[in-house]
Structure formats: C-alpha cells, structure tokens
Amino acid sequence: MTVKRCPECLKYFEQVGDWQRICKRCYARAKRNRDSDTEDSSNGYVIPKPLMKKVRQLVHPDRHGGSQLANSVMAELNKLMGR
Ligand SMILES: [Zn+2]
Numbered sequence: 001m002t003v004k005r006c007p008e009c010l011k012y013f014e015q016v017g018d019w020q021r022i023c024k025r026c027y028a029r030a031k032r033n034r035d036s037d038t039e040d041s042s043n044g045y046v047i048p049k050p051l052m053k054k055v056r057q058l059v060h061p062d063r064h065g066g067s068q069l070a071n072s073v074m075a076e077l078n079k080l081m082g083r
Contacts, residue, residue: 001014001015001016002015003015004020006022006023006026007021007022008022008023009023009026011023047080052077052081055077056074056077059073059074059077060074061074
C-alpha cells in the first residue's frame, strides 16, 4: 500500500491499487454527482402548478374513456408531482 496525494482535494490517502487515482471521499462525491445527474428526470423543466392542474384535467382518464394512454400519462404526472 502506497500513500498518494489526491489531485482533487490535495490530501494524502492510502492507495489500495493502481486503479485508485483519487481518495475515497472524492470518489464518493463524484459518484454521488453522477448518480444525481442520471436520476434527474425533470431535465431542468419546471411546470408551474396552475398549468400542471390544467394538464391533469385535460389528460384525466375519465375524459378519454379510461384510455390506456391517458392512464399512463396521468400516472407519469402523478409520479412527477410525488403522489
Ligand atoms: Zn480527495
């Protein structure tokens, strides 16, 4: 085991293998950032609540004879709103 200096935070850490280029803490932070990027399904778009309310009224399955498309869109919207 060798002691290396992390290029990210400039702190020393014990290198377990050649593959380890940055310290555990920086690796964990980088991984967290990567994960949160991929999990962000909103793509930065924010639908204002009043508009979302109208959209939900329009796509409500009752208005579309309980169509499968209306049901799936409604389910997606509910998921976006955390319901
Ligand atoms: Zn580091």
